[in-house]
């Protein structure tokens with residue numbers, strides 16, 4: 019999509035520093051993270067570290083049932099406990115002010131701050147208590163008696179869609195929270211005529227974000243205004259939903275995001291633990307804190323959508339991908355919230371990184387009584403690229419084509435436009451693929467005979483860079499905005515709405531301003547993520563922060579710079595573009611006269627303008643239509659990143675244990691703004707992908723009770739499990755990205771699982787179609803293979819389930 | 831019920847009244863107002879609450895404040911001395927060995943404990959030394975690198991001293 023705002027910002031962009039003059043951007047060791055010292059000394063303040071005088075504590079009361087009606091709530095015992103200061107139920111919040119998505123998907127505003135009549139998952143919040151200490155609050159919560167009428171839990175997403183399934187939210191809707199289609203070309207004709215067609219099934223499991231910092235919030239109420247410190251990925255989005263949930267104007271709520279101990283998508287939604295402290299703060303006049311315990315984080319926040327896949331493909335016998343049909347069934351869990359985008363994203367991701375002109379794809383997201391699924395790093399991409407890339411190897415084997423060659427034959431090339439209007443810009447996918455294949459010595463993969471217990475695997479993926487659309491909708495314009503003020507005392511202040519959730523965007527914003535103004539990093543002061551102090555930002559999700567936030571920040575500093583340089587251009591009789599800002603000086607190159615300090619430059623501007631300071635504002639938004647969430651026509655993001663992975667594994671054929679011996683990752687993130695930061699994102703992504711593939715799964719009993727809500731029973735890789743990771747940054751300056759950058763946080767998770775999966779399949783000679791590939795599952799498969807010769811395992815129930823799905827409802 | 835305990839906290843003698851059933855992490859955070867020690871799971875599984883008890887790393891969430899009585903406790907706040915960062919801290923900064931930073935205090939305490947016992951660890955020993963500290967952000971690569979570099983720096987400094 020053409021960036022219409024380009025023209026609007028043309029003057030500003032004309033004074034941007036040229037890439038050849040960059041002193042910080044792209045220079046890995048030129049600077050360190052601005053929050054590093056606070057983090058290594060323990061002085062960094064996270065939400066749980068906010069400690070206010072007279073603070074009370076809030077504890078939530080959760081449903082033990084997956085699906086039930088609330089008959090009565092009895093607080094009498096709890097209230098007898100000394101130190102208890104108040105209690106809340108759903109009736110204390112304004113009716114109809116549910117959390118979720120207003121506007122675009124009203125029906126998905128489905129989460130009551132506290133459940134009024136019905137609970138839809140184990141852990142659903144039904145009441146809250148407030149007390150003088152955390153211990154008393156915990157005791158009091160245990161004394162609240164709730165009477166329930168238990169309903170049949172709906173745990174299978176396929177059953178959920180059947181006409182006889184109990185309604186989780188709205189009767190007569192097949193329990194569908196959303197469904198999406200994506201069509202192009204004439205797939206039926208192509209399938210009828212193609213040399214090769216197939217149909218395969220895959221399934222991914224439910225996993226959680228498992229940020230080490232639990233969710234929590236602190237609220238205070240003063241002067242008719244709430245101040246909320248909360249573990250959010252989007253301060254402004256949280257403010258909208260907190261105000262809405264309380265039924266008060268947004269002007270009366272201030273949200274501050276302190277340091278965040280990891281988000282990964284799990285801290286995008288708004289929760290009871292944010293609204294209840296607000297209510298209690300107003301009721302008691304004291305600040306109130308509510309920090310979730312680990313089991314509450316597991317059960318009551320968000321998870322990654324489990325997806326069941328039916329994939330059909332059509333190829334020529336030479337290996338050209340002609341058409342794809344697929345059906346994705348996403349287990350949405352109990353609520354919508356940030357989960358709406360999952361559907362569309364699952365389809366969009368299925369159309370790359372390979373060119374496919376004929377498609378017929380649908381995704382349905384039925385509600386179930388599992389915990390609510392939501393956004394998670396590599397949103398939908400991890401699951402989709404697992405299934406579709408395992409599939410790619412199956413096709414290669416069936417056609418007798420080298421899996422690397424099959425991928426390269428079909429890969430997306432720079433500036434390709436997809437059949438539904440996805441507009442790709444820079445693309446270094448081929449370089450990524452080749453780099454990782456060379457590293458793992460793909461050519462000589464025969465050195466490990468198939469089924470020998472050792473093997474290598476490859477995979478590729480793509481992801482949106484700078485998602486233009488909100489995953490949690492508010493009525494606001496979905497932009498990133500920044501204000502920059504130049505100070506004549508020799509520094510600049512950046513007011514950035516971007517939300518650093520640990521990935522380091524505070525450092526990126528600071529660096530961009532320092533780079534443009536020729537200041538040192540410590541001469542740029544950052545004010546961040548505070549709805550009163552900083553301008554609007556839609557939040558950290560969809561790999562948008564560096565891209566949109568970075569562009570916004572650059573436009574803001576560009577605006578200030580343009581004003582400053584225009585002033586001096588007039589004084590010096592030149593063009594603003596002739597003036598350089600570097601090393602704290604403002605000058606015309608080679609002219610010893612026209613060379614003043616940054617301070618003097620700012621002062622001169624102020625003097626001429628009656629004391630007005632030099633300030634700039636900037637904003638960046640992707641110009642598109644959020645109808646894309648159902649219609650899937652048009653472009654989704656301003657740019658796309660591409661990745662490839664190669665894994666070498668050893669499988670213990672006796673025990674089924676998998677060791678990841680070596681891992682290579684090629685990432686096309688545009689021009690990397692900081693190579694250490696990019697590597698860090700990739701290395702973390704490999705951990706997430708490895709956990710997804712071989713370790714992590716939320717397990718439920720038949721009543722929907724979570725059986726492993728603790729790090730004791732839910733494992734992800736430790737330092738001992740992780741391999742060395744070789745990173746290849748296959749970069750190319752992206753014309754739309756800030757200083758040429760794209761994204762490096764989410765796309766980098768997408769190909770990890772399938773590379774490991776393909777390597778395990780190679781090493782064992784089996785085809786495993788379901789995650790996670792735990793030692794136990796693998797051991798069982800190996801034993802059965804020995805006995806019966808069976809080679810394909812997992813997702814065996816899916817053909818029948820897909821065949822028996824009810825038709826899609828009509829779209830009104 | 832509360833009891834008086836005596837212990838050394840970051841080099842200073844402390845006399846404090848502590849609830850008998852309070853965990854050390856809560857005692858440090860709520861009573862001593864040292865919030866650098868984090869609560870990640872409160873069941874001894876994540877290592878975010880790691881402190882040094884007589885120089886050895888322990889998770890403070892499964893230890894009672896009472897158990898500190900008579901011992902030497904070091905928290906992340908006591909690692910920087912006289913305004914100078916410890917080489918482990920410095921290396922974590924220089925190597926970008928942190929992202930969200932929530933695991934960082936615990937990681938650093940485990941690293942210090944490891945280097946106390948084994949000043950020249952191999953990569954495998956470093957990985958083993960931090961195996962009780964979960965990090966969801968970094969994949970551990972740069973953490974291992976930072977600890978390795980810090981160990982080498984410390985060894986060099988020692989050599990120079992000798």
Ligand code: FES
Pocket residue numbers: 868869870871872873874875876877878879880889890891892
């Ligand atoms: S908080 Fe102590 S080990 Fe997790």
Ligand code: FES
Pocket residue numbers: 230279280520928929930931932933934964965966967968
């Ligand atoms: S840096 Fe985030 S958990 Fe380690």
